[in-house]
Amino acid sequence: MVNKIKVGITGQGGFMGSHLYNFLGTKQEVIQHVEFKRDFFQNESQLQNFVSTCDVIIHIAAMNRHEDQHVIYNTNVNLIKKLLDACEATKSNPKIVFSSSTQEENDNLYGKSKRDGRKLFEDWASKVGASVTSFIIPNVFGPFGKPFYNSFIATFCHQIIQGEKPTVINDSKVNLIYINELSKAFYDEILKPKTKSIQSFVVPHTSSKNVSEILSLLEDFKKDYVDNGQVPKVNLNSFELDLFNTFTSFIPKDYFPRKFVKHTDNRGAFVEIMRSDTAGQSSYSTTVPGITRGNHYHTRKVERFAVIKGKASIKLRKINTDEVIEYLLDGDEPAYVDMPIWHTHNITNIGNTELITLFWINESYNPDDADTYFVEV
Template sequence: MDQMGQQIKVGITGQNGFMGSHVFNFLGTKTEEIERVDFKRNFFENISDLQRFVKSCDVIVHIAAMNRHENQQVIYDTNVELVQKLIQACKTERVTPKIIFSSSTQEERDNLYGKSKRDGRQLLEDWAIKEGGEVSSLLIPNVFGPFGKPFYNSFIATFCHQIIEGQEPTVINDSSVNLIYINQLSEVFYQEIIKKNTEKIKSYVVPHTSSYKVSEILTLLNGFKSQYVDNGQVPKVNLNSFELDLFNTFTSFIPKDYFPRKFTKHSDNRGAFVEVMRAETAGQSSYSTTVPGITRGNHYHTRKVERFAVISGKALIQLRKIDSDEVFEYILDGEEPAYVDMPIWYTHNIKNIGDTELITIFWINEPYNPEDADTYFVKV
């Protein structure tokens, strides 16, 4: 909230990109403090729309940029032009929203991408000095997280894609890489949005949260493939760990038709036995009974690993990424016990579509904590 107790109106250029979409969704969990102003990619081509956008915002997070192109000059020209258009729109409307600029630790490197970030930051700072605006520039290390674009956003996205596709990634330069997970970076943006700065112009390097050699990351990803994809076993991923963040990144690349996964059912004259869960990490197991026609859930998580295992009755499980309209549906029947794992940032539910009581076993990698539930209610 601002000093008047009103929501802060925040717009994000590049809202549909990897980083922008994550920051947008993260801010969607802070609705008491923040109202998100929608941004469309064509705003930079439609000046009146861009002007309307800047006038609507208390804070603009400028993330829109080109990362890769075969012609480095195109990267430079594009990124600088985006900053110039944003500044011009603010000048035309005579508004001075706080601008948070997504820059890069590559600013000091000898490449045109880094130079475009450095020069873009200088343009924004010059505008702020002249117009009385406020600019905070974040120099960001290598970012990774779910839903990244292979061969574009990060080598981790590329490796995940290749491993899932049955390819063998190649380590060209086995250097140590400084990394930050996208959820952690989103928190940095959020804190900067709500912060009351005394300085009108500032820039700082966002600290990396982990540092690994490329080969070490590849070894972990190959382990996830062997344990989780091939054998349905959740690997050792401790809470608030790099391994958990990497695992959630990896699983986002698994096609949705991978589920449901059938259990192995052992039957004899005594009855049947089914192993529901095997994991190298701690967690919480529970079960529910659901009467016919009733739906449970309609919520999403941002970090939790969760498994729904139907052992009796008939169920419809639905998933939808919170910024998408596409719904994935799975029908599970206790006659052939099976499970579906819930991806992060996908709202999900389970409905009893049978005529008998539905019995579902739930496993989640962390005990429920009402003070930090990581559970956000949105209908599928």
């Protein structure tokens, strides 16, 4: 039996923290979550219980933006001090991975809070013989980011979906890493054996793009996908796929279902199901009344469900949340729903006749890398 690594994430509910939490949820054979809540920093006993339970703590909790830079600095440094005070009070020395930033070198108080925070962790580790690794992280982007806070990409996505025109203030080249790639880097560090060491690691960026280049791609996504229902060219393991999945996370849920154009004449009917600039796999299923298929989620795949006969209920739920979104589709008016990543989904035949559903997904099924995780909606 494998002894699972007990991992806690400060900032578990934020952009980076929630993505890492969900990513580690796909590694349940080796990882055990230690739950963290924001108010632990206001409760000494809860924070002490948290640090004493963890084998590894990923410290992500931080303030990124505030009109007063001194508030950012004081908040971020005090969070680290509270975490270390709890470790000292309980004589705990978990392995700590600190989420720092390439802004450490910038002349602003956010960067200084990261730089000084790293020094606090390193001094503590040197004193008690603990393990601290600091990740110096480039610009991070991904689904569910907060506009005007997490990244300019989140802001652009939000503005374009809202019909606004983003402004490029400085068309510089930006070094980027996708959130799934960053989560994988954290996971690899978690798996390393714990040693008495102090180290920092510059997380390499995985793409480098001009701001205007990114904006152009996002505007193309709007035109092709939102306006015309056409999936753009998004190859597997590409920046474009990561950007597309980021973009679609900002589309409101009432965008679906999308009705097809049904052409009818004396011969019958014709409906175009899928138009795409990228390869993929098409399939169909028949489902008898009352039966449900699915109850799984994907972390990268683009997937379309098209109901062409019968009555169906398609349900979605973002994992680790409670809200369930339901779409009702009827083959008499053929329509489709695309499955957002990190949302468990299913389809149920709610009619009295056979349900026929066509499926398209942007990559062929690979049982060794299925990107399919089973969770009830």
